Structure formats: structure tokens, C-alpha cells
Amino acid sequence: xxxxxxxxxxxxxxxxxxxxxxxxxxxxxxxxxxxxxxxxxxxxxxxxxxxxxxxxxxxxxxxxxxxxxxxxxxxxxxxxxxxxxxxxxxxxxxxxxxxxxxxxxxxxxxxxxxxxxxxxxxxxxxxxxxxxxxxxxxxxxxxxxxxxxxxxxxxxxxxxxxxxxxxxxxxxx
Amino acid sequence: xxxxxxxxxxxxxxxxxxxxxxxxxxxxxxxxxxxxxxxxxxxxxxxxxxxxxxxxxxxxxxxxxxxxxxxxxxxxxxxxxxxxxxxxxxxxxxxxxxxxxxxxxxxxxxxxxxxxxxxxxxxxxxxxxxxxxxxxxxxxxxxxxxxxxxxxxxxxxxxxxxxxxxxxxxxxxxxxxxxxxxxxxxxxxxxxxxxxxxxxxxxxxxxxxxxxxxxxxxxxxxxxxxxxxxxxxxxxxxxxxxxxxxxxxxxxxxxxxxxxxxxxxxxxxxxxxxxxxxxxxxxxxxxxxxxxxxxxxxxx
Amino acid sequence: xxxxxxxxxxxxxxxxxxxxxxxxxxxxxxxxxxxxxxxxxxxxxxxxxxxxxxxxxxxxxxxxxxxxxxxxxxxxxxxxxxxxxxxxxxxxxxxxxxxxxxxxxxxxxxxxxxxxxxxxxxxxxxxxxxxxxxxxxxxxxxxxxxxxxxxxxxxxxxxxxxxxxxxxxxxxxxxxxxxxxxxxxxxxxxxxxxxxxxxxxxxx
Numbered sequence: 001x002x003x004x005x006x007x008x009x010x011x012x013x014x015x016x017x018x019x020x021x022x023x024x025x026x027x028x029x030x031x032x033x034x035x036x037x038x039x040x041x042x043x044x045x046x047x048x049x050x051x052x053x054x055x056x057x058x059x060x061x062x063x064x065x066x067x068x069x070x071x072x073x074x075x076x077x078x079x080x081x082x083x084x085x086x087x088x089x090x091x092x093x094x095x096x097x098x099x100x101x102x103x104x105x106x107x108x109x110x111x112x113x114x115x116x117x118x119x120x121x122x123x124x125x126x127x128x129x130x131x132x133x134x135x136x137x138x139x140x141x142x143x144x145x146x147x148x149x150x151x152x153x154x155x156x157x158x159x160x161x162x163x164x165x166x167x168x169x170x171x172x173x
Numbered sequence: 174x175x176x177x178x179x180x181x182x183x184x185x186x187x188x189x190x191x192x193x194x195x196x197x198x199x200x201x202x203x204x205x206x207x208x209x210x211x212x213x214x215x216x217x218x219x220x221x222x223x224x225x226x227x228x229x230x231x232x233x234x235x236x237x238x239x240x241x242x243x244x245x246x247x248x249x250x251x252x253x254x255x256x257x258x259x260x261x262x263x264x265x266x267x268x269x270x271x272x273x274x275x276x277x278x279x280x281x282x283x284x285x286x287x288x289x290x291x292x293x294x295x296x297x298x299x300x301x302x303x304x305x306x307x308x309x310x311x312x313x314x315x316x317x318x319x320x321x322x323x324x325x326x327x328x329x330x331x332x333x334x335x336x337x338x339x340x341x342x343x344x345x346x347x348x349x350x351x352x353x354x355x356x357x358x359x360x361x362x363x364x365x366x367x368x369x370x371x372x373x374x375x376x377x378x379x380x381x382x383x384x385x386x387x388x389x390x391x392x393x394x395x396x397x398x399x400x401x402x403x404x405x406x407x408x409x410x411x412x413x414x415x416x417x418x419x420x421x422x423x424x425x426x427x428x429x430x431x432x433x434x435x436x437x438x439x440x441x442x443x444x445x446x447x448x449x450x451x452x453x454x455x456x457x458x459x460x461x462x463x464x465x466x467x468x469x470x471x472x473x
Numbered sequence: 474x475x476x477x478x479x480x481x482x483x484x485x486x487x488x489x490x491x492x493x494x495x496x497x498x499x500x501x502x503x504x505x506x507x508x509x510x511x512x513x514x515x516x517x518x519x520x521x522x523x524x525x526x527x528x529x530x531x532x533x534x535x536x537x538x539x540x541x542x543x544x545x546x547x548x549x550x551x552x553x554x555x556x557x558x559x560x561x562x563x564x565x566x567x568x569x570x571x572x573x574x575x576x577x578x579x580x581x582x583x584x585x586x587x588x589x590x591x592x593x594x595x596x597x598x599x600x601x602x603x604x605x606x607x608x609x610x611x612x613x614x615x616x617x618x619x620x621x622x623x624x625x626x627x628x629x630x631x632x633x634x635x636x637x638x639x640x641x642x643x644x645x646x647x648x649x650x651x652x653x654x655x656x657x658x659x660x661x662x663x664x665x666x667x668x669x670x671x672x673x674x675x676x677x
Contacts, residue, residue, distance in 0.1 A: 016196050017196060017198075018204075021204050056466060084359065085362075086357040105273050105360055105433060106274050138278065142224065144275070146219050155196055157195045158195040159195075159215050160196075
């Protein structure tokens with residue numbers, strides 16, 4: 001299934017965007033429908049409010065894997081605070097499209113729309129998704145280490161682009 | 174791809190029209206990359222290097238000379254003391270914001286000895302030996318990781334691996350450590366957590382020792398103090414501009430905190446005591462919104 | 474060996490630092506700063522002239538002469554019994570508990586190295602760049618037994634060189650690494666003053 005991935009800066013500006021299309025041509029719908037493709041940035045930005053709320057909750061990921069917005073962080077038990085709070089898991093959905101998110105330490109938001117595949121509602125593989133985000137996070141830090149890159153500027157490096165796509169191939173179906 | 178550039182640079186130099194294969198925000202998301210087919214050889218060192226520190230020490234003298242030149246440069250360019258301090262602050266800010274990501278990430282790799290992975294400035298003779306050499310670099314493209322938690326991932330992606338063999342050739346020696354991390358270090362959500370991180374990890378990274386004290390002001394509840402009895406960077410600088418030079422370190426702290434969404438102001442204050450007449454207090458004044466958020470979220 | 478006066482003369486003979494210690498402060502009150510400038514340039518000239526009047530035989534045999542000065546431990550360092558204090562005073566950019574621990578070669582190969590009178594002894598340490606560190610000590614070297622004298626003389630000379638080399642180390646830290654200092658100009662640094670004071674105090 002296709003994915004739309006974006007890194008959103010602190011002023012909600014896009015830092016990096018990419019579309020991942022599976023190379024396997026088993027069935028026709030490997031790409032987003034053309035009318036939906038244009039909407040992707042809008043769908044993604046619509047979910048940023050949820051990300052920003054989850055950013056300040058002690059344990060943003062629930063055990064079931066989907067998160068409802070209404071739950072406040074202060075209601076959680078104390079031991080939950082040891083859990084990972086960078087990867088937020090599935091945070092939102094839009095007409096069958098699942099949206100997952102990840103927040104870096106400096107508040108950069110990694111967000112991804114998972115497109116629907118023909119073979120019904122396939123659940124997102126949380127573990128693979130998390131590793132994908134972590135790898136991109138590492139690439140992002142490496143970009144940040146470049147003295148000529150200023151934080152929250154668009155990342156135009158072709159190598160970054162290539163590496164992210166390789167990771168997508170490796171971890172995302 | 175190069176023909177449909179939206180904005181052309183106003184230059185006749187052809188080298189500027191070279192097709193850019195990376196992300197272009199004027200065009201939005203691309204669905205595929207063209208770099209594989211291109212003949213241009215892009216430098217990739219920054220992406221090939223491992224994020225795990227392997228260099229342990231920097232000569233204090235060379236650091237002092239570099240800092241000295243920086244001070245001279247800013248001092249010459251500034252008309253007022255305030256302007257000079259402001260410039261140092263902005264420069265430190267950049268460093269702090271980058272360190273925030275880097276140090277937190279490094280702490281995720283091996284949380285047990287996170288605080289002693291590297292020393293940027295050090296006047297200590299005995300340095301801790303790194304324990305994480307075993308997992309610093311291994312090739313992702315080889316695919317045969319020895320880390321058991323990844324086996325599941327690899328078996329699923331074997332089909333893809335054969336496809337991407339072509340790319341693998343171009344990206345050998347690409348070292349990545351993120352996929353060995355089971356749990357990222359938590360983002361610091363509370364003021365005390367992040368101050369502890371600065372007091373411990375950041376200070377260890379910069380000076381090879383934790384800061385001498387971390388104190389909360391008893392008078393105002395938005396003020397915290399980090400104390401350094403013997404500031405390394407400014408120790409050779411003449412007293413009349415010494416305190417201004419400490420704004421650089423303030424900038425690092427400020428960049429670190431501000432980027433983690435703890436809006437604050439940091440100022441240095443020289444407060445000599447009996448034992449150390451070079452004692453510097455970095456006063457951190459948090460913005461009211463930070464306290465408000467803390468009250469709303471974690472007051473219970 | 475009590476140090477009474479410390480002078481630093483730059484390569485063109487200008488005095489860039491002078492300071493009296495202890496009783497010398499009172500004794501030398503009569504000297505004006507102009508007098509010090511004259512002393513400095515006179516010494517500078519003597520150093521240059523003494524290079525010229527070095528016997529030719531000595532110059533020809535340069536290779537045979539050993540200019541190595543051995544390291545004398547603990548010159549100007551805090552005494553070891555106050556070891557709890559040693560942690561406090563770090564030696565700037567120098568590691569370990571002393572500025573250097575190996576013998577060194579004197580760069581002052583043809584100039585004046587020492588001047589002994591029955592009032593004072595003067596030591597000169599010259600750096601490769603022509604900077605001269607001059608210390609005037611109140612100690613008068615004995616001259617009864619000839620064997621004894623040459624031995625004492627040698628040791629005093631070594632201590633003098635070791636001491637002045639450490640002053641040079643302090644200079645390299647607190648003067649050369651100070652952003653507001655411009656080369657060849659008078660040194661006005663509280664940090665340098667303080668460190669020199671400490672070292673002189675420890676020598677006494």
C-alpha cells in the first residue's frame with residue numbers, strides 16, 4: 001500500500017515530504033488515487049493538533065494501539081511513564097486512511113498517511129513502523145549535524161531522500 | 174525533472190540548473206527518486222558516519238584559541254555589550270538545539286552509560302572507556318544482523334533486499350544504529366527532567382563532569398540555577414569581558430531548552446565563593462507558559 | 474630563593490610586564506616606571522651584545538655543548554602536604570599536577586643567562602620568539618668554596634630556568650588566550666597577576 005510521509009517543523013512548515021509506492025505490481029492500486037494525492041498534505045496537517053496534544057501526555061500510546069484524544073495524561077498510572085513517548089502510533093484516521101506519528105526530541109513531527117490496500121483493512125505493523133521512524137530520526141539527526149543545514153529548513157539532500165526511500169522499502173509494505 | 178522547475182535562479186551559470194534530486198518544497202512530495210539513475214556522485218559522508226561518538230577528546234588549547242577568535246570577531250563587530258552578548262547567545266543557541274537531538278538519541282542507544290559517551294572539552298587525564306564499540310557499526314545493507322529482535326524484520330524484507338541489491342552497492346559502509354534501539358529515550362516533559370539531563374548528560378558531554386549544582390530558586394518558582402565552579406571555556410579570558418563570554422554557554426542551554434519547548438531566558442552571573450572565585454551561576458528563567466503547561470498536565 | 478622582581482621584555486626590548494614582590498615593593502618605590510623601561514631596554518641590549526661577545530671558540534663548538542636543562546620537581550608548585558588544595562587549582566590547559574615534567578632545551582644559547590652580584594641574582598629565560606622573562610632574586614650565591622659554588626650556581630640556574638619556564642606556561646594560557654590582548658603590548662590581566670603571585674609565593 002502507498003504511504004505519504006512528511007516531516008513537519010515547529011511552525012508547521014513542511015521540512016520533507018515523500019510518497020512511497022510499493023514496487024510490487026501485483027495489483028493496480030499501489031498508488032494513491034489522483035484526487036486523494038492532492039489532499040494528502042491537508043489530511044496530514046489536520047491531524048497535527050492531535051500530535052501536539054499527545055506530545056505533552058505522559059504515555060501517548062495505549063495498549064490497544066489506537067489512541068483516543070479525550071484521554072488526559074494525568075489519568076494514567078505512574079508506571080506508564082517508562083514507555084516510549086517518541087513513537088505515537090496510530091493517532092488519527094481519515095476515511096480508512098490510517099495516520100501514524102512520531103515526535104523527535106526537538107519537537108519535529110514525523111507524520112505518515114498509510115494508504116489503503118485492496119486486501120481489506122490490514123493493521124499497521126507497529127514494530128516495523130517504529131523502526132522506520134527511528135531510522136529516519138537518525139538520518140534527520142545526521143542532517144542536523146551538517147553545519148550548512150539550519151534547523152527547520154527544507155531538507156533537499158538527495159542522499160537523505162534516497163535513504164528514506166530505501167528504509168521505506170525495507171520496513172513498510 | 175529539471176525542465177519543470179517552477180522558480181529558475183536568476184543566473185546564467187548552468188551549474189545552478191543542475192537537476193536537484195532531493196526534496197523540493199516548491200513541488201511537494203515525489204513518488205520516486207531519480208538519484209539511482211543519475212550519474213552525479215553525491216557526497217554521502219555525513220549520512221555514512223555513525224552517530225556514536227568515537228573521538229574522545231579535544232585539546233583545550235585549540236578550543237581556547239578557537240573561542241578566542243570567535244570572541245574577537247564578535248567583539249569587533251558589536252557596538253554595544255548587549256549586541257556582543259546577543260551574538261554569542263545566538264551562536265550557542267544553534268549548538269544547543271543540535272545537541273538536544275544528538276545527546277538524547279545517544280542516550281537511547283545505551284541508556285546505562287549514556288552520560289559518558291564523549292568529551293568535547295576535557296581537562297581530565299582519566300577518561301572513561303567506551304563500552305558500546307560492539308554495536309556501533311554494522312551494515313544495514315548486508316541485512317544479516319546478529320541482533321535477535323530484528324530477525325522478524327529481516328525475514329519479511331528479504332524479497333525487497335534482492336531488489337535493492339543495486340542500491341546496496343552504492344551505499345555500502347552505511348552505518349545505522351537506530352534499528353537496534355528497542356526503546357527510545359523518553360522525551361523530557363517536565364522541567365526537572367530536562368534540567369537533570371542538562372546537569373548530567375549535556376555537561377558530561379561538554380566538560381566531562383556533571384555541573385556542580387542544580388538549584389531551584391526559593392523566591393520565584395520559575396527560576397532555576399545551574400552552577401559551574403570552574404567554567405572551562407572562559408577561564409583564560411580577562412575579567413572585564415569574562416561574564417559576557419559566558420553568554421555562549423547560556424546560548425547552548427537556551428537552545429537546548431527552547432527547542433524542547435521549554436521557553437526560557439538564561440543569564441550568567443558571577444558569584445565567587447570562598448572555595449572558587451570563578452563560580453558562575455546560570456540563571457534559567459522559564460516563561461509563564463511553561464509553568465502553566467506543567468500545571469495543567471502534571472499537577473496531580 | 475625569594476623572587477623580588479619579575480620582568481617580561483618583548484622581542485623589541487619593550488617592557489610588557491613588571492612586578493615587585495614582598496619587601497621589594499617598598500625597596501624599589503623610588504624607581505619610576507620610566508626607570509623600569511630603561512632597565513628593560515638596557516637588559517635587552519646587554520643580551521644582544523653578550524651574544525656578540527661570546528668567545529668564538531664557544532660558538533664553533535656549539536654542537537658539543539649540552540643546553541638541556543633538567544626538570545626540577547615542584548618549583549613554584551603548592552607543597553604536597555596541602556594536597557586537598559591541589560584539586561582546586563587546575564593548571565589551565567596543562568594536564569597533571571605540574572606544568573611540565575621533562576627536561577628542556579634552553580633557547581638562550583649565546584646571550585646572558587644569569588647575573589650574580591653580592592646584592593642579588595638575576596635569571597634570564599629567553600623564548601624562541603625572543604620574549605625574555607627576567608627574575609631578580611634576593612638570594613646571594615655563596616662564594617667561599619669554589620667547587621661548592623659552581624655546584625650551587627648550577628642548581629640555582631636550573632631552578633631559575635624551571636621557574637621562569639613555568640611563568641612562560643602561565644603566560645601562554647592567561648595572556649595568549651585572552652581575546653583582548655594584543656601582541657607586544659603591556660600585559661594587564663588580573664588572571665595572570667593572580668597566577669604569577671601564587672607561583673612566586675610558592676617559591677619562597
